[in-house]
Amino acid sequence: MAWKVRKKKGENSEGNRRFQPSFVLAVLALLALSIYLFVSAPPPLADGQNTSGRTIKAEALLDMVAAENDAFRTLYTKNIVGPGLKQGFLYDENWLKRGAQSGPLPAVALRGVSVRLDRSKVGLGLFLGAAFAINRGNRFEGEQLALFQEIVADKQPRYFRDAPQGLWVGMYPDIAHAKPCVDCHSKHPKTPKTDWVLGDVMGATTWSFTSATVSAEEAVVVLGALRRALSETYKSYVDRARQFEDPPAVGSDWPSACRCLPDTQTFMAEVFRISSPSTTRALFDGFEG
């Protein structure tokens, strides 16, 4: 029986290896592509990590923005809504409806901040929820409800990772600091709880961010976006109030003194006066590297 010796692909009659033209062409094409992409390449695209090497953890950033927002909300509740009600101003959920003569309730104003933050595309998210929320759609469920119950017990924030969405999340107690909070939430026709008292944890703000750390530059951008969202939210109320049938005076005075509203500049200057010391301290303390 005679064995037929087969030539391997790429061998000539003498058995020496030689390259197929297609192989040579492919190698040349790859070489040309490599030169095109790497050797004579244009500057690489920035990877979005604009950093000076100093970073802050997401938790510290969330602490900062939650404190800034808290200053805004407490001031709005205590110095606008509370005295405003005594001046005859109205506040409700339907303040944006055509012809409405009212302003936003504090929780509704927070929704405005939340929408504006989403539009700012800085990766910061804000949500308001509670176990006894008036709007059923705002009631906590699952992991957030379990964490909220812990928050109610010790009034301390909780942090967790929402891995499927790639988010770092912080939940902060929403404590009843002002009488209008407990009065309105206890008396609201749809409230599931009627015995709120000052000092109660009425709910929690949930903040989320899209990375574990941020650079110094990015932290300032995020804070800037929040401050713009706060400012625009208050401005939207003042703009609406100017169109009331009986509009209040708008200037440098507060409703505790007259039938008036502070303008956006005056109001936000007071917010920043309250929040800036803690924000500045947190910025310096929070950075690593």
Added chain:
Amino acid sequence: MFWAVGLAVFLVAAVANQDEILSPGPVNPGHEAVDCTSCHLPATGSHRQQIQANLQKFMAGENTDAPFHSEPVDNSACEDCHDRKMEDRHPAFRFKEPRFKEARASVAPQYCVSCHQEHTGKRVANGGDFCGSCHREFEEGQKIKGPDHQALADQERFDTCLKCHDFHGNHRYKVPQELQDAFSKEAVLYYLDDGPSPFGDDKIHADREQ
């Protein structure tokens, strides 16, 4: 043969309407006058830089891609024209809150395109019976006008929701108080397809035309 096919493709692409060739399907109702580049914004850098960036990410073992040719279309592309300010009853971003995990898994309501998928020729492409992802329990003490909502939910009749309720709440209309007064299923489905709105034309926020 290969070169002939290539040349034919090149010639067709050069003389024909490239938008129509590249579009994966008919645009949705109301988008007929919208240019491709209104939503598909050019990606940062040259194509060469974009290939480079993707190769670098691939070699670094990263799961994310660098945008190539155009940026991915996100909610902001929709909101630029369909801005509901703060009055959207179901703003998409709201569903990014951790507790909407199940709704995200079933409907993905955090993205506008989950319902309003573009290039389908339809206003809503997912049937419009998704409300059960969140609204399954109604409180006895909380008075809700009209039919027994808990009974409807228990019977999985989520196709009835849009017969009374406008999902985004952008129409001024009188909400039907009983199921027999509700809009017909056909009218709702026609609207979800490409028909007129059963909720009427009186909108709270007008949509931008261009």
